[in-house]
Amino acid sequence: MSGIIASREAEIVEEFSLFDEWLDKYQHLIEMGQKLTGVDEAFRTDAYKVKGCQSQVWLQPGIENGLVVFRADSDAAITKGLVALMVRVLSGAPAVEIVASPLSFLEAIGLREHLSPTRSNGLVGMVKQMKLYAAAYASQEASHG
Secondary structure (H helix, E strand, O other): OOHHHHHHHHHHHHHHHOOOOOHHHHHHHHHHHOOOOOHHHHOOOHEEEEEOOOOEEEEEEEEEOOOOEEEEEOOHHHHHHHHHHHHHHHHHHHHHHHHHOOOOEEEEEHHHHHOOHHHHHHHHHHHHHHHHHHHHHHHHHHHOO
């Protein structure tokens, strides 16, 4: 599968392969989270909270130049890193590509197996929410032709 998302996934797999220890991978995630721009105050409401996350995660969707863009924030360091990772992969991509992407990099970097069940559920929630926003944008595009 080619496309914006696939190339970003490959980049991340390569990045994570540089670390031997999971502690270093977690540190890398935390550093990614620290670089997040956050969300506008208006989006810090329950309507934009990701369901299924133990910590609070807000997701701000939008469209710029026909591409789906996400901004996000969280009140927990590793969760913020996870959402930063997802924003990095999915933001600025076409809606149909986001919806269709299997996001296989999550397995490739070993993330699913190294997360606690609650963090893993949170990650699933983030992915689901981002794909739902993208699906909504894709259907709007289709109906406006």
